[in-house]
Amino acid sequence: MKLKWYSITLFVIGVAVTLGPALWQHDPLEQNIDQRLAPMSFNYPLGTDQFGRDMLARIMVGGRWSLVGAAIVSLGTTGLGFMLGAMAAMGPKWLDHIIRRLTEVFQAVPGVLLALALTALLRPSFANLLLALVLTNWTWYSRMYRSMIRQALSAAHIEGTRALGASYLHIVTRHILPNIVSPVIVIATLNFGAVLLNVSALSFIGLGLPPPTPEWGNLINESRNFFQRVPLLMIAPGLCIAITVLSVNLLGNDLRDQITKRQGFLQK
């Protein structure tokens, strides 16, 4: 595999977010009133915000929240979707029916509105925001996994295992999961970008982390009062989101193309 530019950006973002805050000279929460809304300089490469806090440090720490949040949502939806998809594919017919109805109900209300309603019900916090996103995003996954598992179930070796009296759990974990693990990873990767956009959008609206903690979405929200004077405060975090989503999407596309070539499993 050739080294693509998106793998380099993903690597840089990963390093900046994990190691960056420890190595960088400024603390993301340290206020410096003399340096309010300072322009770009050697000391402050991305300038400072309205409290004189260093923007670069805030973006690096903010990325932790955004990326870890999006990763948790992706893992959660994959897990929940896979579980319900497996139950629908292998369980009795009535269970399949119930899960399908449930899917329709969750699809009937747009995800953002549903997440909004759920966070309001559970009281706004970052954890509840992530939970709400998991609960609103699983439908698409479960349908996808249901049809993938059904396809895998029709293979001869599964039929053989069944005849030997293996339990459903055994079949799913030992025989089906290894077969479909690469498409599952591709689907999760392809959706990571959309999840990151959702997390930052909801936290931009004000449903995420409370003020002093930076996160890419709420950094943009905080910059709204000043963005005409200091556009950089708004542009920089948004650019981070856009570049990350773009890179992850391209990575997902490439992974998909590779496994399509190898096994023709996922349809384009």
Added chain:
Amino acid sequence: MVAAALRTFVSGASVFALVSLFAFGLMALAPGDPARMALSASGLDTPTPEEVAAKRAALKLDQPLPMRYLNWFVGVMRGNFGSSYRTAKPVYDMYLERLPATLLFAACTLAATFVIALPCGIFSALYRGKWQDAWVQGMAVFSTAVPNFWLALILILIFAATLNWLPALGSATPAGLVLPAIVAALPNIATQSRLIRAATLDALSEDYLLTAYAKGLGRYRAILRHAMPNIMASVCTALALELAYLLTGSIVIETVFAYPGVGRLAVEAALIGDMPVLAICVLAAAGVYIFCNGLADMALAWLDPRVTARKL
């Protein structure tokens, strides 16, 4: 056809009933006492226990949950959705007040999506694998990666703050709709043009186009006359769902532009925990979605008779 329509209606109604349970749950399970909230909304901040008890009885909060749900649902069917915890106004009126702005916004966005995505999709299918195709596809990849609220702020910065051509705040006027509609349409254009491209590619390999060419029709005329219904059939579901989504109010975009639509109503309600308002937003969204979905099924059967043949 009638049987299919009936089946669509029954499954739609059952989904709506389940969503109404969820909407009721929002109000019943929310933190805080609805009676106290209703009292403080009407100006009584420190009610006596007797007043609270009287209000509880008036709102029928002392009844068991299933009864409360039934009461509420019957009210909803009659257009009585309850009152806001904040303004004490009927939420139905609050919703209707905001609806026209969202309708206008949805119409503009959908029109923009369609007018741009259709030629883009067909164009990129006709030039499959060439640079024109790559360019359209590349733009689509970019526009789905950009956060829409951020793009909105950047467009405000350029066209409102710097050039002063358009207002920074959205409103239901031609000038006030331009920026919100562009931002809302952009990701839709990307997904729709991709669908249209795929549909056109499918249609291009069909025999009926060969027949049309053999009759002496030009390339564009053949596509317009003969392939178009099939292309429309394959995008009409996606387009109907997009419409449903837009009618619910593009929550994020309405918030950025402070656009007075139903999406912003939902955000305002969520931030202060005004559950009856959220409940009507959820119910209306589900109603619109189910309706549009059913409509798309019907339209599909009308555009492509083979679909009904397969279903029945």
